[in-house]
Amino acid sequence: MAIAETQAISSIRSGGSITEALGGFRLWWLVVPAFVLFLCFFVVPAVSLFAIAFDKSVPGVVTFAGNFTFDNFVRIFTRPLYYMAILRSIGIAAVVAACALVIGYPLAFVIAKTxxxxxNTFLMILVLSAMQLDTVIRMYGLMVLLGDSGLVNGALLASGLISKPLPLMYNTFGVVVGLVQVTLPFMVLSLIGIIKAIHPSLEEAARSLGATRAQAFWRVVLPLSMPGILAGSLLVFALSISSYVVPALMGGWKVMVLPIHIYQQIAETGRWQFGAAIAVVLFLTSLLAVFIYHKAAARTAGGRT
Structure with missing residues (x-):
């Protein structure tokens, strides 16, 4: 009798484990559509881009011919026009990330504490409303605001504060302003959840130990919100370094960043191989900059990333 009970219990257990295994196997089928989408629309194009980048540059030819060469990359790093564009792209993206953080953190803090x-709903609508408009429309709105005959220069000229229009567009300043306007909501949304997760009792404990409100913020709230700062900064940096529309409109084709060069090589001259090489450099530059920033921020945050 005991042997039969033991066999029954073991069969039930084995049956349960098999059922659980089959259930877990079925759950993996839910990942298949996303995996296929990722494979077809990211992995395959990225691999094709890398392959074309190492092909000989022939105008008008898109397919991979197998003529392996490093000439495209040698051209990028031996001509100041291109390697200066790399440094310019990184610099602009870093400045935009810093400006978005300085502007977005107080707004996110207010929304999280409201x-x-x-x-709270009204403030969230203000943040999300800008994202409802297309980037091109938003840039044309900034052009109306910052142009030589725009509202800002018009008001300053009418008041007699300046004698000639300020150069607010078609330069690096205009590109930075445009990118900050586009990426600011992403920074705010990345920070709100992290700041909300910081329990008020931690700040109250710091205050009870003699810290002022400012000291409690700098020593408790800000370090605990470092994961959100890191996530928002990385997102803004990635969006800024790869932006084409904003530098084209707000920079007036005068601020030469890597996406502008990619467009010129592919759309204007038809050199897909050289344009692909620039795109590979942009991808690797962004990846390297993000890796370095992540390591530095992780050390600053004490590993809370």
Whole structure:
């Protein structure tokens, strides 16, 4: 009798484990559509781009011919026009990330600490409303605002504060302003959840130990919100370094960054191989910069990333 009970229990256990295994196997089928989409629309194009980048540059030819060469990359790193564009792209993206953080953190802090549902909803609408418009429309709005005959220069000229229009567009300043305007909501949304997760009792404990409100913020709240700062900064940096529309419109084709060069080589001269090489350099540059920033921020945050 005991042997039969033991066999029954073992069969039930084995049956349960088989059922659980089959259930877990079925769950993996939910990943298949996303995996196929990722494979077809990211991995395959990226691999094709890398392959074309190492092919001989022939105008008008898109397919991979197998003429392996490093000439495209040698050209990028031996001509100041291109390697200066790399440094310019990194510099602009870093400045945009810093500006978005300085502007976005106070707004995210206010939204996270606002408990009134109506006020909180209103502030969230202000953040999300800008994302409802296309980037081109938003840039044309900035052009109306910052142009030589725009609202800002018009008001300053009418008041007599300046004698000639300020150069607010078609330069690096205009590109930075445009990118900050586009990426600011992403920074704010990355910070709100992290700041909300910081329990108020931690700040109250610091205050009870003699810290001022400012000291409690700098020593408690800000370090604990470092994961959100890291995520928002990386997202803004990646969006800024790969942006084409903003430098083209706000820079007036005068601020030569890597996406502008990619467009010129592919759309204007038809040199797909050289344009692919620039795209590979942009990808690797962004990846390297993100890796370095992640390591530095992780050390600053004490590993909370």
């Amino acid at each position: 408990e009134h549902p109506g006020r």
